[in-house]
Structures are given as structure tokens and as C-alpha cells.
Amino acid sequence: MKLPITAALIGAGRRGNVYGKYATKNENKLKFVAVAEPIKSRRESFANIHSIPANRCYESWEDLLSEDKFADAAFICTQDQMHTAPTLLALDKGYHVLLEKPMAHTLEDCIKIVKKVEETGKLLGVSHVLRYTGFFSTIYEIVRKGLIGDIVNISHRENVMWYHYAHSFIRGPWANIKKSSPMILAKCCHDFDLLFHMVGSLPKKISSFGSLMHFKPENAPKNAPEYCLDGCPAKDKCLYYAPRIYIDIIPQIQFMEKSDNKFLKILGKLRKNHVNFLTCISKLIPLLRDLRYYKDFPIYYLYTGQKEDYSDEGKAKILKKSPYGRCVYHCDNDVVDHQIVNIEFENGVTANLTMHGFSEREGRTLRIDGTKATLIGDFHISGEKIIFYDHFSGKETLVYAKKLTRESGEHGVGDFELIDNYIESLINKEKTQPLTNAWETVESHLMAFAANESRLKGTVIDMDEFRKKAYKSG
Numbered sequence: 001m002k003l004p005i006t007a008a009l010i011g012a013g014r015r016g017n018v019y020g021k022y023a024t025k026n027e028n029k030l031k032f033v034a035v036a037e038p039i040k041s042r043r044e045s046f047a048n049i050h051s052i053p054a055n056r057c058y059e060s061w062e063d064l065l066s067e068d069k070f071a072d073a074a075f076i077c078t079q080d081q082m083h084t085a086p087t088l089l090a091l092d093k094g095y096h097v098l099l100e101k102p103m104a105h106t107l108e109d110c111i112k113i114v115k116k117v118e119e120t121g122k123l124l125g126v127s128h129v130l131r132y133t134g135f136f137s138t139i140y141e142i143v144r145k146g147l148i149g150d151i152v153n154i155s156h157r158e159n160v161m162w163y164h165y166a167h168s169f170i171r172g173p174w175a176n177i178k179k180s181s182p183m184i185l186a187k188c189c190h191d192f193d194l195l196f197h198m199v200g201s202l203p204k205k206i207s208s209f210g211s212l213m214h215f216k217p218e219n220a221p222k223n224a225p226e227y228c229l230d231g232c233p234a235k236d237k238c239l240y241y242a243p244r245i246y247i248d249i250i251p252q253i254q255f256m257e258k259s260d261n262k263f264l265k266i267l268g269k270l271r272k273n274h275v276n277f278l279t280c281i282s283k284l285i286p287l288l289r290d291l292r293y294y295k296d297f298p299i300y301y302l303y304t305g306q307k308e309d310y311s312d313e314g315k316a317k318i319l320k321k322s323p324y325g326r327c328v329y330h331c332d333n334d335v336v337d338h339q340i341v342n343i344e345f346e347n348g349v350t351a352n353l354t355m356h357g358f359s360e361r362e363g364r365t366l367r368i369d370g371t372k373a374t375l376i377g378d379f380h381i382s383g384e385k386i387i388f389y390d391h392f393s394g395k396e397t398l399v400y401a402k403k404l405t406r407e408s409g410e411h412g413v414g415d416f417e418l419i420d421n422y423i424e425s426l427i428n429k430e431k432t433q434p435l436t437n438a439w440e441t442v443e444s445h446l447m448a449f450a451a452n453e454s455r456l457k458g459t460v461i462d463m464d465e466f467r468k469k470a471y472k473s474g
């Protein structure tokens with residue numbers, strides 16, 4: 001296969017545009033030649049950026065994949081419940097596939113995809129971007145070199161920040177299992193994948209507990225209406241009052257205020273305390289316009305095709321009807337808001353994973369204790385740090401540190417490295433599989449589904465039996 005790889009994009013939403021950005025910055029490696037997207041403005045914008053001709057713009061993946069194969073790969077970036085059908089068809093049509101995580105929202109479908117990859121011999125990569133970050137690849141190298149000795153225990157936390165949880169798992173696309181996936185899969189397939197990667201052994205037993213504890217109607221403020229902007233009596237004290245998050249951008253201001261970067265601190269104060277002054281000077285300085293009319297996560301989710309008006313009035317109008325304007329205690333959410341998982345691996349290592357939606361800041365923390373050393377890692381949007389403690393010498397070393405930058409993405413920028421790795425695998429198809437290939441990925445998904453089953457049934461899951469059963473059903 002020759003560079004640039006040609007690709008068809010299925011789903012030009014948030015993730016699709018991350019891959020789009022890679023292609024614009026790496027024209028010699030990746031070229032999008034088609035797009036399937038039902039939202040006209042998204043489809044047209046993607047087609048314009050990538051100079052895709054009108055006859056290669058489709059309203060849906062079905063239309064795109066009804067044509068004979070015309071590109072090397074399909075990048076599948078639709079929502080969780082719309083992964084399986086386009087992936088199976090694209091593989092059948094002869095495309096290599098880069099698929100967003102989770103592979104599929106049911107275990108049966110994950111297995112179907114693995115079997116289809118085996119049958120067609122095409123390359124499937126899954127977007128477990130965390131493996132490709134500087135932070136987690138540094139940890140992996142330390143483990144691989146044996147510096148920790150034999151790993152004995154890993155304690156890993158996925159601390160979802162309070163507003164992110166509310167945005168995605170109460171008001172947003174991942175709130176309801178019938179429309180999406182269990183939260184332990186949607187949020188933590190990344191974490192299971194990392195644990196599997198670091199431990200280097202199959203999981204043997206899994207148990208899990210957790211529930212939806214807080215975000216229920218009985219915890220709503222008295223007389224809270226269905227939409228925050230319909231006169232909520234708790235508007236001045238509710239953490240989750242929608243305009244606080246989407247208009248006043250309080251979480252972003254808090255990031256800036258907490259940062260050790262003085263410039264960000266000043267910007268945070270300006271946005272919080274001098275918004276009228278900021279409005280005036282932002283007319284002259286583009287950087288300040290971005291701060292005044294903030295468009296980044298989670299704001300862009302407010303717009304699904306309508307004119308993107310980022311003024312306070314424009315956002316308020318949307319919040320009156322949008323799912324993101326709803327009271328967090330009166331939504332159709334049913335996914336957990338906290339869950340813990342215990343894992344015993346076949347090599348004897350034990351690990352526990354805690355996931356919850358009440359964190360003061362967004363990010364993962366972990367500690368790995370081994371026969372020679374301990375490693376403690378902080379992987380937060382506000383900064384990343386790995387400290388290595390050698391038991392014999394008693395020496396403590398900062399082995400990795402990264403501060404918050406404007407580019408710090410939701411996942412510490414592993415996206416471009418993931419695409420590089422996938423393209424390299426396509427070029428050297430005979431020799432390599434993507435790092436996050438179908439077989440590696442399915443183990444993380446098996447763990448997530450097993451954790452969900454254990455939580456619901458109150459049982460310890462024997463992973464060997466669980467895996468065999470899954471392969472029979474898929």
C-alpha cells in the first residue's frame with residue numbers, strides 16, 4: 001500500500017474531525033476521499049476542508065458502503081451503537097478499518113467483529129488512544145524493562161470530573177444503556193486495555209460493585225423544573241445548573257485558576273470577574289474571542305446542525321430545549337455514577353479499578369507496586385507526572401512530567417500517535433498489526449462486560465468460562 005493512505009470517514013462528529021485534523025497536518029500520509037454524515041453542515045464542512053467531491057459525500061454509511069470499494073480504509077466514528085454494522089460491511093467490502101472505541105456496545109457484536117477480521121484478513125485498529133500517550137507509553141517501557149520487578153498490584157482510578165460526568169453520562173449520549181453502552185465499557189474500556197497491556201496476562205477472575213446513587217429525581221432540589229432555564233429555584237446553588245456550565249463556563253475557569261501557568265490564571269480571572277471588559281477587548285484580540293465565546297468541550301455538543309451561535313443569548317436559547325439544558329435529576333439516565341472492579345490476572349497480579357463521576361478534576365491516577373519498585377502516576381488534563389520509587393536505593397525519581405498546554409486534549413494527545421501506528425501497520429501489513437488490534441482490544445471489552453455482569457448479578461466472573469461463552473455466542 002502506498003502513502004498517502006486513502007480513507008472514507010463515517011461520522012464527521014467530534015472524533016471524525018480529530019482524524020480530519022491529522023489528515024490536514026499530514027497530507028503525505030492520509031487523505032480523506034469520502035465522507036458519510038447525515039448532518040449537512042458537518043458533512044459539507046468536512047468535504048470542504050478535505051476537498052472531497054460531491055459524488056463522494058454521503059448522507060449515511062449505508063450509502064457509502066453500498067458502492068464498490070474505492071479507498072484503502074474506512075474510519076468509523078459513529079456513536080457506540082452504530083459501530084458493528086458499518087464495520088462488518090466495510091470489512092466485507094475489503095476496507096481496512098480504524099474503529100472508534102468501544103468496538104461495539106454488546107459483547108456478541110465485539111466477537112462478531114473479531115471473527116470478521118479473522119475471516120477477511122483486513123487490519124482493524126481500535127482507538128484506544130491512551131496506550132499511545134507519552135504518559136502511558138513511558139509507564140509501559142518502565143514495566144517492560146523490568147524496573148518495577150514483577151508487578152504485584154495495580155490500583156487505578158478513572159476520576160471523571162463532576163461536569164464531564166453530567167455532560168456525557170446524564171444529559172449526553174452515554175447516559176442511557178438502551179441508547180449507548182454500560183458506563184464501565186464506554187469510559188473504562190481504555191483503562192481495562194491499559195491494565196491488560198501493563199500486566200501482560202489474561203484476566204482470570206473479576207468482581208464488581210456500583211450503582212446509580214445520586215442522579216435520581218428524589219435528590220432534585222425542591223420544585224426544580226425539567227429544564228434549568230424554566231425558573232429553577234436552585235439556580236444559584238446547584239452545581240449542575242446548565243448555564244453555569246455552558247454559558248459561564250465555570251469548569252473551564254476553574255481549570256485556569258488552578259493552573260500553575262500565570263497567563264492561564266490571569267485569563268481565568270478575566271473571564272470570571274470582568275466579562276464585559278473581555279467582551280470589548282475580545283473584538284480586537286482573536287485569542288480572547290475564543291475565551292469569551294468558548295467553543296471547545298463540552299460547548300460544541302450543544303449544536304447538532306443548527307447555526308452555531310456562541311453568544312450567551314444564543315446558548316441560552318438552545319439550553320431551553322436541548323438535552324444539555326435539562327435538570328440533572330430529571331433525565332433519562334440509568335448508567336452508574338460510581339463503580340469499582342477487582343481483577344485477578346492469570347499471572348497472579350491483582351488490580352482494582354475505581355470509576356466515578358464526582359471528581360474535582362478530570363483524569364486518571366494509578367500506582368503500581370512491584371517486587372523492586374513502586375510507580376505513582378497522575379494523568380490529569382491539568383498536568384501529568386510519573387514518580388518512580390526504587391525500593392533498594394530508596395531513591396525517588398520524577399520520570400515524566402507534562403504541564404497543561406493549549407493543546408492538552410481530553411486524552412493527553414495520543415490521537416495522532418494512534419493514527420501514525422495504524423498507517424504504519426497498513427504500510428507493513430505483512431509484518432505488523434496495529435498496537436490496539438482486534439484481539440488485544442477484545443480482552444478489555446470482555447473485562448468491561450464481565451464487570452457489568454458481576455455488578456448486576458453479584459457474582460465473581462470466571463473469565464475463561466466467560467470468554468468461551470462469548471466466542472460461542474458471537
Ligand SMILES: NC(=O)c1ccc[n+]([C@@H]2O[C@H](COP(=O)([O-])OP(=O)(O)OC[C@H]3O[C@@H](n4cnc5c(N)ncnc54)[C@H](O)[C@@H]3O)[C@@H](O)[C@H]2O)c1
Pocket residue numbers: 010011012013014015016036037038039042059060061062077078079080082100101102127128129186411
Ligand atoms: N477514542 C476516544 O478516546 C474517544 C473519545 C470520545 C468518543 N469516542 C467514541 O467515538 C465515537 C463518536 O463519538 P463523537 O463524540 O465523535 O460523537 P459525535 O456524535 O460527535 O459524532 C458521531 C457522528 O456520527 C454521525 N452519524 C449518525 N448517523 C450516521 C450514519 N447513519 N452514517 C454516518 N454518520 C452518522 C452523527 O451525525 C455524528 O456527527 C463514539 O463511539 C464514542 O464513544 C472515543
